[in-house]
Amino acid sequence: MSPGRAVPPPRPATIKDVAAASGVSRQTVTRAVNAMPGINADTRERVLAAARELGYRPSRFGRGLVKPPTRTLGLLVEDLTNPYYPELASAVLRLAAQAGWNVVLAERAAAPAGGDFLTERFGADVDAVVSFTGLHVPARTDGLAELPIVEIAPGPHETAHGRVDLDLSTAIVEAVAHLHERGVRRPVVLDLPGGSGRAAAFVAAFAARDTTAMRVPTVSTDLAGGLETAGRVLTEVPDVDALVAFNDVTGFGVLRALRLAGVDVPGQVRVLGVDGLAIGSFVTPRLTTLALDMPLVARTALEVVLALHAGTLAPGDPGTRRRVPYRLDVGEST
Amino acid sequence: MSPGRAVPPPRPATIKDVAAASGVSRQTVTRAVNAMPGINADTRERVLAAARELGYRPSRFGRGLVKPPTRTLGLLVEDLTNPYYPELASAVLRLAAQAGWNVVLAERAAAPAGGDFLTERFGADVDAVVSFTGLHVPARTDGLAELPIVEIAPGPHETAHGRVDLDLSTAIVEAVAHLHERGVRRPVVLDLPGGSGRAAAFVAAFAARDTTAMRVPTVSTDLAGGLETAGRVLTEVPDVDALVAFNDVTGFGVLRALRLAGVDVPGQVRVLGVDGLAIGSFVTPRLTTLALDMPLVARTALEVVLALHAGTLAPGDPGTRRRVPYRLDVGEST
DNA sequence: CGACGCGTCGTGAACGTTCACGGCCCCCGA
DNA sequence: TCGGGGGCCGTGAACGTTCACGACGCGTCG
Numbered sequence A, B: 001m002s003p004g005r006a007v008p009p010p011r012p013a014t015i016k017d018v019a020a021a022s023g024v025s026r027q028t029v030t031r032a033v034n035a036m037p038g039i040n041a042d043t044r045e046r047v048l049a050a051a052r053e054l055g056y057r058p059s060r061f062g063r064g065l066v067k068p069p070t071r072t073l074g075l076l077v078e079d080l081t082n083p084y085y086p087e088l089a090s091a092v093l094r095l096a097a098q099a100g101w102n103v104v105l106a107e108r109a110a111a112p113a114g115g116d117f118l119t120e121r122f123g124a125d126v127d128a129v130v131s132f133t134g135l136h137v138p139a140r141t142d143g144l145a146e147l148p149i150v151e152i153a154p155g156p157h158e159t160a161h162g163r164v165d166l167d168l169s170t171a172i173v174e175a176v177a178h179l180h181e182r183g184v185r186r187p188v189v190l191d192l193p194g195g196s197g198r199a200a201a202f203v204a205a206f207a208a209r210d211t212t213a214m215r216v217p218t219v220s221t222d223l224a225g226g227l228e229t230a231g232r233v234l235t236e237v238p239d240v241d242a243l244v245a246f247n248d249v250t251g252f253g254v255l256r257a258l259r260l261a262g263v264d265v266p267g268q269v270r271v272l273g274v275d276g277l278a279i280g281s282f283v284t285p286r287l288t289t290l291a292l293d294m295p296l297v298a299r300t301a302l303e304v305v306l307a308l309h310a311g312t313l314a315p316g317d318p319g320t321r322r323r324v325p326y327r328l329d330v331g332e333s334t
Numbered sequence C: 001c002g003a004c005g006c007g008t009c010g011t012g013a014a015c016g017t018t019c020a021c022g023g024c025c026c027c028c029g030a
Numbered sequence D: 001t002c003g004g005g006g007g008c009c010g011t012g013a014a015c016g017t018t019c020a021c022g023a024c025g026c027g028t029c030g
Helices: A015-022 A026-033 A041-054 A060-066 A084-098 A117-122 A169-181 A197-207 A223-236 A248-260 A278-282 A294-310 B015-022 B026-033 B041-054 B060-066 B084-098 B117-122 B169-181 B197-207 B223-236 B248-260 B278-282 B294-310
Strands: A071-077 A101-107 A128-132 A149-154 A162-167 A187-191 A214-217 A242-244 A270-275 A288-291 A321-325 A327-329 B071-077 B101-107 B128-132 B149-154 B162-167 B187-191 B214-217 B242-244 B270-275 B288-291 B321-325 B327-329
Touching (some): A015 A041, A026 A041, A084 A101, A084 A128, A084 A294, A084 B101, A101 B084, A128 A294, A169 A197, A169 A270, A169 A288, A187 A197, A187 A223, A214 A223, A223 A248, A248 A270, B015 B026, B015 B041, B084 B294, B162 B294, B169 B270, B187 B197, B214 B223, B223 B248, B248 B270, B294 B321
Parallel strands (some): A149 A162, A162 A321, A270 A288, B071 B128, B128 B149, B187 B214, B270 B288
Antiparallel strands (some): A101 B101
């Protein structure tokens, strides 16, 4: 209508501004904007024109105050780029949607270290939080009204929040039994540079079967780390007959190293991963791995956090601590 | 304090309830809950106890109305399980966080067909939307105040919203040139069951180099589809020397089929994917593919949607239409 | 003894929207 | 002519929170 677009006001336009501009009352503006009945077609057009002109957009806060409330869950993951996390995120999204909740997603990797990350990142618009990062979420010590938090993390940990413990122990025993039955006697376990409980558990499980497993630190737990470390192991431990990778992505690197070296998998060397990534089925041979039932993890975490939110469960209640075991998923690499 | 936990009130407790329960005013409750100064330590404890007892949690709407507003972006993707989408989602998350925006994520795959998906899914808590699904987002025809929407989708399309066109055309020409120079003369293009512009463009590009490409429909565009279709092609077209997969995941299936058949890649048959998935580097040989610069896509979409939100750009403005080309990413499979 | 300051707390107003209700006008039928 | 009804529109109140300001009591100092 007007030649130039109206300059946007410094302060965002409210429903009153639109009402004043079109010479009607607030209620009539509401009727026009929300396509409600009981309004003349001409006035509706006039009001909508004014709204467009002013760049009016209804405030979701004013609205949320009056309408039946929307529930929003904050989901904090480490890094979406790592295929491990989208699988959980997807499961959480579906279940949350089913329960009528929205999901705000944030990556911890993209955040400044320290600081009260939760409130800083999610601000005033989440009603509960599920955290799936390596880190422990500290309980707030200042004021105040806690919002329900559930952590998903490996192993048990003392915390004031709800918690889903991801338990590798039984699966490790199972996997070692599987490898041992296949004749593995000279296994090598890839480890973090600083060592880890995970690798220690593998070594212990092998020891229980009178087999000594070597621990070799990787430079990194990504593809390159697996590639480089596996290559080194092949020359230093020529009679190795199994490689336990720290995770699936590292395992992919191991597979590639073995292939480059002309080593047959699983004929000469067997390879085991940890994670159970869906994309594990993209590589050849399909990786045997310790897998997590991600939909189950998501369901468990949501159960707890929704119960906390509803007040059915109190913080500190034993019911806020759950355990989800890994299970052995036999592919073609062992 | 009390023996049993107080029964949660049918109506969620407000700040007034807490004030009444602890015999102070609203403002004092605010001071306690928000850890503000100017309150006696004893009263603070008393108020916080009452708040816990009542299960009080401050309303983010009431709060949002008063405090400087938080901006929230709705990101709609097709399916997080498909590795294609997390790469974009991750890029959007980082850039949005940098701009001080939150991101609400939703999957279209998890939604009921039809219906006003946007408002239904995001409810009253997004300020703008970026949509990255196959589908076109219909413009609302009823009332009302539009919220800024940007679609990311292949090829141009008439729409009232902002738009980022993903353009394969130049990359297809480039890829075909690459294959042709490598000596490809009997290419087969995997296609959707119903046919597609993408496959047609490949055929046309080959034709421009006096090479006739066969089109073969796949049953599905996942790993199994690539596996099965490539197997069939090998028997029906024994002298095939290149396979163009519809996307990367299908390409992984093709690679596996060729490996099972003992066909050397790229020696006997060259394989091309489309998507440029980061996980393409996990397979051996690394897939040559038409890749998208996802951070660039994210940056472009955010630029447009933020400008629309700020009013810098008006809907329908030519600046709301952008183009991002695919580029050829040469791996080991061609 | 009065003024002043500090620590602690309460009161009205404002944020932007929708809901429930009531009022006006005009047309129609008795 | 009057009553009634329907179409259209406006007014107060409410949602839950925070901000700006003022009030009260007590101790200290001039």
